[in-house]
Amino acid sequence: MKILCIGDIVGTPGCEMVISQLKYIIADYGIDFVIANGENASTGNGITAEKAHKLADCGVDVITLGNHSFNKAEAGQLMNNGFPMIRPINYPPQTPGNGFIIKECKNKKIAVINALGRVYLNPIDSPFDAVMKCANDISSSADIIIVDFHAEATSEKAALAWYLDGKVTAVFGTHTHVQTADERLLPGGTAFITDIGMTGPYNSVLGVDKDISVSRFVTLMSKRYVLAEGNCFLCGIILDIDDENNKVKKIERLKIF
Ligand SMILES: [Fe+2]
Numbered sequence: 001m002k003i004l005c006i007g008d009i010v011g012t013p014g015c016e017m018v019i020s021q022l023k024y025i026i027a028d029y030g031i032d033f034v035i036a037n038g039e040n041a042s043t044g045n046g047i048t049a050e051k052a053h054k055l056a057d058c059g060v061d062v063i064t065l066g067n068h069s070f071n072k073a074e075a076g077q078l079m080n081n082g083f084p085m086i087r088p089i090n091y092p093p094q095t096p097g098n099g100f101i102i103k104e105c106k107n108k109k110i111a112v113i114n115a116l117g118r119v120y121l122n123p124i125d126s127p128f129d130a131v132m133k134c135a136n137d138i139s140s141s142a143d144i145i146i147v148d149f150h151a152e153a154t155s156e157k158a159a160l161a162w163y164l165d166g167k168v169t170a171v172f173g174t175h176t177h178v179q180t181a182d183e184r185l186l187p188g189g190t191a192f193i194t195d196i197g198m199t200g201p202y203n204s205v206l207g208v209d210k211d212i213s214v215s216r217f218v219t220l221m222s223k224r225y226v227l228a229e230g231n232c233f234l235c236g237i238i239l240d241i242d243d244e245n246n247k248v249k250k251i252e253r254l255k256i257f
Pocket residue numbers: 008039040175176177
């Protein structure tokens with residue numbers, strides 16, 4: 001079983017990159033299941049129903065979100081209507097949608113859990129408690145459990161991975177838009193990488209027009225962020241999972257231009 005996890009898809013350019021390239025990546029690498037973080041898929045962050053459907057139509061099996069989950073209000077309705085998209089599990093229980101999903105692929109039940117960090121982000125319930133409880137609850141009904149931990153601090157991401165080592169199949173980070181080179185298997189068998197990176201305009205600051213970003217830092221004057229243009233790149237990881245024991249044999253970084 002090969003699972004592709006795609007990092008934060010930024011705007012229409014990022015979506016177009018996925019829509020045009022995913023079928024080739026699936027064929028070239030023999031991908032069976034695709035998870036993609038879509039919290040920045042639409043202009044101004046968040047995700048519209050149109051973008052979510054386009055991503056699903058081109059081969060994304062599960063869309064995960066993050067701190068921008070509800071920038072587009074229709075995301076909540078979409079999730080409540082059963083669309084395969086999840087928001088962080090540690091959001092308040094009144095929030096629309098679910099924090100995990102279980103889908104079947106090649107006779108395996110694949111669970112995906114989304115969680116949001118607390119360091120340098122708005123106050124929210126403990127991702128450690130929420131993910132551990134969910135992992136325990138679904139352990140008998142899922143063969144594979146993949147966690148997208150949408151968080152800022154590298155320490156918080158590493159700590160969650162160690163906390164879950166042996167309990168879940170893999171923990172990958174999203175949100176920083178910068179791919180880290182620390183992919184590894186922890187002693188208990190859980191695969192981990194701090195951040196899988198972004199998918200969108202390459203000559204940019206995390207997807208944003210570089211001149212606007214530079215100007216904000218240089219002048220300290222607020223200027224509205226605008227998406228960058230030009231060539232895109234796609235970042236992510238491929239998890240190669242043993243069909244016998246459901247453990248990751250290999251975690252591999254992917255960066256496609
Ligand atoms: Fe993001």
